[in-house]
C-alpha cells in the first residue's frame with residue numbers, strides 16, 4: 381500500500397512510519413519540521429518538506445497518487461500552550477486538517493487515519509473513559525481535535541471517506557531498537573523532562589499541582605508505548621475496509637504524576653530532584669481509558685504493560701542521544 385504520513389518527522393508519526401515500512405508499505409512523509417526532525421524520518425520513507433497550509437503543494441502531492449490512505453499526525457499538540465494561544469491552536473489545527481480532508485476527497489484517497497486525543501475528555505471522576513464518555517474538552521487543543529473528528533464525520537456522510545479516529549492517551553517510550561525517540565524543543569512532556577532532571581541535565585522538575593481530586597493530589601494519566609500505538613495504526617488501517625471507527629487508545633492503567641517520578645527513580649537508579657509548582661492551565665485531573673473496544677474489535681494488545689518498561693526505552697534513548705536528534 382502507498383501511504384501519505386503527515387507529521388512523520390515527529391515523535392508518534394516517525395514511529396508509525398517505521399512500523400508501516402516494516403509491514404512492507406510505501407511511506408511518503410509530509411512535514412514542515414516545525415517540531416519534527418529530518419533525522420527522525422525513517423530510512424526508506426520519501427520526504428516532502430511542506431506546510432499543510434500550502435494547499436497548492438498539498439494538492440499537487442495528493443494528485444500524484446494513487447494513495448491508499450493518509451495518516452494525519454501533523455498538529456500543534458500541547459494542552460498548556462493552547463490555553464495561551466487558543467485561536468492560533470484552533471485555526472492551525474482546523475485549517476491544516478480541513479485542507480487535508482478536502483484534498484483527500486478531491487483526489488479519491490479512500491482511507492484517513494487521524495491522531496485524536498484523550499484531551500477531548502475532561503474527567504474529574506475516577507471512572508475509566510470509554511468511547512461514549514461525554515466529550516467536554518478542557519482546552520482549545522482538545523476542542524480542535526473534536527472539531528476535526530466532526531469534520532471527518534461529515535466527509536464520510538457526504539463523500540464516503542472512510543476514517544479512523546484514534547484517541548491516544550499519553551504516548552511515551554521509544555523504539556526498542558533505539559532507532560527513534562522523543563525530542564521536542566522545548567520539551568514539555570513529563571517523562572522526558574523527568575529523565576533529564578534525574579540525569580542532572582536540567583534543573584529540578586516542576587510538578588504542576590497538588591490539589592487535584594485524586595488520591596495523592598496529582599494528575600493521573602494512562603501512558604501507552606509509542607510502538608504499541610504504532611501497531612494499533614496498522615490494525616486500524618486494515619479495519620477501515622469494513623467502515624469508519626473511533627477508538628480510545630491507552631492501556632487502561634492510571635499513574636499519578638508522583639507515581640511517574642518514583643518509576644523514573646527506579647529505572648534510572650538516581651534521585652530525581654523536583655519541586656511543587658502551581659497547576660498548569662487546561663490539565664484534566666484524570667485521563668484513563670477503558671480499552672475494551674479496541675481490544676475486542678481489533679485484537680490490539682499492548683506489549684508494554686509495565687510503566688517501568690515504557691520509561692526504560694525512553695531512558696535508553698536519552699542516554700544514547702543526550703542532544704536528541706540535534707547533530708544527527
Ligand SMILES: NC(=O)c1ccc[n+]([C@@H]2O[C@H](COP(=O)([O-])OP(=O)(O)OC[C@H]3O[C@@H](n4cnc5c(N)ncnc54)[C@H](O)[C@@H]3O)[C@@H](O)[C@H]2O)c1
Pocket residue numbers: 386387388389390391392393410411412413414415416417430431432433452453454455456457476495496497498547548549550551552564
Ligand atoms: N504525544 C502524545 O502523547 C499525543 C497524545 C494524543 C494525541 N497526540 C497527537 O498525535 C500527533 C503527533 O503528536 P507528537 O507528540 O508526535 O507531536 P510532534 O510535535 O512530535 O509531531 C508533530 C509533527 O507535525 C509536524 N507539523 C506540525 N504542523 C505542521 C504543518 N502545518 N504542516 C506540516 N507538518 C506539520 C511537526 O513538524 C512534527 O514533525 C498530534 O496530532 C498530537 O495531537 C499526541
Ligand SMILES: O=c1ccn([C@@H]2O[C@H](COP(=O)(O)OP(=O)(O)O[C@H]3O[C@H](CO)[C@@H](O)[C@H](O)[C@H]3O)[C@@H](O)[C@H]2O)c(=O)[nH]1
Pocket residue numbers: 457458459460497498499548549550551568569570571573585586587588589599600601637660663667
Ligand atoms: O514539567 C512538567 C510537565 C508535565 N507535568 C504534568 O504531567 C502530566 C502529563 O503532562 P504531559 O506529559 O505534558 O502530557 P499531557 O498534558 O497529558 O498531554 C499529552 O497527552 C495528551 C493525551 O492525554 C495529548 O493530547 C497531548 O498531545 C500530549 O501532549 C500533567 O499533569 C502535567 O501537568 C508536570 O507536572 N511537570
